[in-house]
Amino acid sequence: MLDYSKIISDTVQDIKPSGIRKFFDLLDGRRDVISLTVGQPDFITPWHIRVAAIESLENGKTYYTSNAGTMELRTEISDYMHRRFSLSYDPKDEIIVTVGGSEAIDLCIRTLVNPGDEVIIPQPSFVCYGPITSLAGGVPVYVETKEEDNFKLTPEELKNAITPKTKLLVLPFPNNPTGAIMTREDLEKIAEVLRGTDIMVLSDEIYCELTYGREHVSIASLDGMRERCVVASGFSKTYAMTGWRLGYTLAPREVTKQMLKVHQYAIMCAPTSSQYAAVEAMRNGDPDVDMMRSEYNRRRRYIVAGLRGIGFECFDPEGAFYAYPNVSRYGLSSEDFARRLLDEAGVAVVPGTAFGDCGEGFVRISYAYSVEHIAKALDRIEKFVNNL
Amino acid sequence: MTDLLKILENDARLSPETIALMLDKEVGDIKKMIDEYEREGVILGYRTEIDWDKTDREYVSAMIELKITPQRDRGYDHVAQKIYNYPEVESLYLMSGSFDLAVFIKGKTMREVAFFVAEKLATIEDVISTSTHFVLRKYKDNNIVYGSVPVDERGNEF
Numbered sequence: 001m002l003d004y005s006k007i008i009s010d011t012v013q014d015i016k017p018s019g020i021r022k023f024f025d026l027l028d029g030r031r032d033v034i035s036l037t038v039g040q041p042d043f044i045t046p047w048h049i050r051v052a053a054i055e056s057l058e059n060g061k062t063y064y065t066s067n068a069g070t071m072e073l074r075t076e077i078s079d080y081m082h083r084r085f086s087l088s089y090d091p092k093d094e095i096i097v098t099v100g101g102s103e104a105i106d107l108c109i110r111t112l113v114n115p116g117d118e119v120i121i122p123q124p125s126f127v128c129y130g131p132i133t134s135l136a137g138g139v140p141v142y143v144e145t146k147e148e149d150n151f152k153l154t155p156e157e158l159k160n161a162i163t164p165k166t167k168l169l170v171l172p173f174p175n176n177p178t179g180a181i182m183t184r185e186d187l188e189k190i191a192e193v194l195r196g197t198d199i200m201v202l203s204d205e206i207y208c209e210l211t212y213g214r215e216h217v218s219i220a221s222l223d224g225m226r227e228r229c230v231v232a233s234g235f236s237k238t239y240a241m242t243g244w245r246l247g248y249t250l251a252p253r254e255v256t257k258q259m260l261k262v263h264q265y266a267i268m269c270a271p272t273s274s275q276y277a278a279v280e281a282m283r284n285g286d287p288d289v290d291m292m293r294s295e296y297n298r299r300r301r302y303i304v305a306g307l308r309g310i311g312f313e314c315f316d317p318e319g320a321f322y323a324y325p326n327v328s329r330y331g332l333s334s335e336d337f338a339r340r341l342l343d344e345a346g347v348a349v350v351p352g353t354a355f356g357d358c359g360e361g362f363v364r365i366s367y368a369y370s371v372e373h374i375a376k377a378l379d380r381i382e383k384f385v386n387n388l
Numbered sequence: 389m390t391d392l393l394k395i396l397e398n399d400a401r402l403s404p405e406t407i408a409l410m411l412d413k414e415v416g417d418i419k420k421m422i423d424e425y426e427r428e429g430v431i432l433g434y435r436t437e438i439d440w441d442k443t444d445r446e447y448v449s450a451m452i453e454l455k456i457t458p459q460r461d462r463g464y465d466h467v468a469q470k471i472y473n474y475p476e477v478e479s480l481y482l483m484s485g486s487f488d489l490a491v492f493i494k495g496k497t498m499r500e501v502a503f504f505v506a507e508k509l510a511t512i513e514d515v516i517s518t519s520t521h522f523v524l525r526k527y528k529d530n531n532i533v534y535g536s537v538p539v540d541e542r543g544n545e546f
Contacts, residue, residue, distance in 0.1 A: 298410035
């Protein structure tokens, strides 16, 4: 028997599996559980978008596309980002179509980070930035965003985290799991810190269409920021297309040119039929997005009011589709709270610690579920905390 | 406030309290609006979607196309009224195209439906002709796909 621990790369062995995953394993085989855990839309991809992919298959579009994606799709992405967020990127050499937002993040980090470089990662946040940084030989530097700051990254905290080794700042807003957003004023303060440095920004804007009350602003649209930004986004959350695995990067051509090499060798190109579907999504998907956004918004108001009614302190999330209530008043760790809620009340939520140590004291509750489903879960949660 | 109507159309069992939270309005305002809609006949009723095929009820449903001679002054309204007054008639539409009225009815048996068409509809003075189409299968009604039970197929990651 081989001793795999001596064979498998030390870097990979040192990476912890996703804390979200770990919690889901507890769910396996339990049937009475109401889950509020998933991080993907409950809507099925709109039919007209699915039809576009089906037609592409009927027409025999089964070959690789060019490495960066079809010109048609890149042009649509360029038009869309301009129309929605005032960003100007040349479809010819500043856009890469990727396998989900995840690949976009991976491309950016691997292309920019030298061994030993520091990557500043606000937490709580999605789980992938740190491990990908480590795989690239970089050093993740975590910065805690706090409830009293509405889980925004503050310029002071950013300044404190910057060292001569800082290569990259990850800006994951609208944020999973907190639902926090960064307004133009918030971003302007961050931009002020970065101007005149060589620090790059990876702006993960996968939830850019899911903001409630005000429009998302991309940091790349602020003065002098474009040259240092890589915008990563995708189709998963906006068009309910998680399974299609399609995202993209927007970056200055010098950066895109280098990222394209990584993409070329690792991926070749994003799935062809998904790209055809995505063209249709961007051309004719606005009404779908409006419908889904307004539906999420209703659920958001309902769940936040419900949680507060039960007695939770709950930050008002302005983006994504998660509520992030503070559970510390019940005297349990996040993980114990989530575990007991599952065991005793049959409701599954994700402990905040899955998104960084600073998630202690919080749980993530997804509202990508019907109001009826949420109502049942809230009932159970209320009974549970009343018995604590 | 079409938002309120859309929400109710989709799920009439949601309480005014829930809807108020969803729409960021006062409960009192929501109740008032619902009352008003009911009074004005915007909201006409609250029903339940039932897949009768899953029960042991025996029934057939049919759509009957009618050609009509419209009457001076009263157009189609008079004959329409004569038809919709039959409780057997579930829906009645005035249509553009090659026929005039579309009648939807449910009966216990095909015989019963045929009898209704021959005895009740065809005998109305202004009815020129009838054409009866029996429904073989209902795939979708009121935005609900029939026959399937929705399952949340989402994986749990991320």
